[in-house]
Amino acid sequence: MYDPSAAPLEASSDSTGLSARLARRLASLRAEAGLTLDQLAERSGISRAALSRFEKAETSPTAEVLGRLCLAYGLSMSRLMAMVEEGFTAHVAAAEQPEWTDEVTGFTRRVVSPAATGLAAEMLHCVLQPGAEIAYEASPVAGLEHHLHLLSGKLRVEVEGTAYELLSGDTLRYRLEGATRFAAQSKKKPAHYVLVLVTP
Numbered sequence: 001m002y003d004p005s006a007a008p009l010e011a012s013s014d015s016t017g018l019s020a021r022l023a024r025r026l027a028s029l030r031a032e033a034g035l036t037l038d039q040l041a042e043r044s045g046i047s048r049a050a051l052s053r054f055e056k057a058e059t060s061p062t063a064e065v066l067g068r069l070c071l072a073y074g075l076s077m078s079r080l081m082a083m084v085e086e087g088f089t090a091h092v093a094a095a096e097q098p099e100w101t102d103e104v105t106g107f108t109r110r111v112v113s114p115a116a117t118g119l120a121a122e123m124l125h126c127v128l129q130p131g132a133e134i135a136y137e138a139s140p141v142a143g144l145e146h147h148l149h150l151l152s153g154k155l156r157v158e159v160e161g162t163a164y165e166l167l168s169g170d171t172l173r174y175r176l177e178g179a180t181r182f183a184a185q186s187k188k189k190p191a192h193y194v195l196v197l198v199t200p
Contacts, residue, residue, distance in 0.1 A: 018098060021084045023057035029073055029080075030055070044072040063102040063109070063134045070140035076197055077140070078122040082115035105132045112194075124195045128155070128184040139176035145198035148172045153191035156183040166193075175200075 030040055030051075041048040046068055053059045061069065063077075070077050081098060089096075092113060099110040106129035113123035128134065148157065148171065155166045160178040165185070184191040 018084065018100065019060050020057045022060075022081075022100075023055055025080070025084050026069065027055040029083075033073065040072060044068045060103065062104045063107050064136065067136035067140070071136075071138050073140070075140050076115070076122070076144060076199070077109075078111055078124060078197060079115045079199075081109075081111055082122075102134070105129065105134055107132060107134050120199050122197045124197070126191075126193050126195055128153075128182060128191045128193075130184055130187050130190055133181060133183040135179065135181040137179050139178070139180075141199060142177055143200040144176050145200065146172070146174050146176055147196040147198070149194045149196075151192040151194060153189045153193075154185035155191040155193060156185050157181070 030037070033040075035043070037048045037051050040046075040051055044051075046065060050059070050061075050065075054061050054065075066077055066080070070080055073080070081100065084098070097110050097112050098114070099108060101108045108127040110125040111122070112125050113121070115122045148166075150166045150168055150170050150172075152168050154168075157164045157166060157172055158179075158181040159172075159174050159176065160180070164172050166172060182191075
């Protein structure tokens with residue numbers, strides 16, 4: 001059973017912070033699915049103890065762990081994060097765009113156009129630190145459409161076993177069923193990219 005080395009929440013986090021809201025949402029998703037911690041642990045491959053810590057906001061899940069949970073619930077990560085936010089607005093000001101950081105890898109994911117009822121697409125601005133890698137075992141939604149545009153840096157993307165080496169300005173388009181891995185290839189510069197997800 002996978003027991004991730006999740007990053008502890010900062011001491012300044014409070015009950016209104018993103019991490020606390022995420023913890024509450026994870027707990028409500030499990031309750032809505034009618035799953036015990038043991039059942040979710042079996043379905044996701046994450047230890048019961050780690051799941052409990054996430055739901056109590058004692059630790060924050062990494063990007064890979066969130067990917068496992070999204071797979072278990074059949075949600076894209078952006079859909080999950082949208083559930084954490086409240087309301088819908090047409091204009092999403094920069095200061096209002098939720099940003100989440102994986103403290104283990106330094107991976108940053110800013111939701112520049114959040115998922116919303118009635119909209120098929122979501123847009124993310126992601127930053128992967130030099131030499132860092134993140135991997136996901138499978139698409140949380142079968143056939144989820146990806147459009148990745150690399151703004152700067154170098155990025156290696158593996159889609160279901162096929163590798164692509166992207167340079168600044170390159171775009172990669174695919175529908176995802178299986179595993180993916182993202183690796184920032186530069187040892188000095190992070191990879192900045194925009195990712196558009198379209199729900200089938």
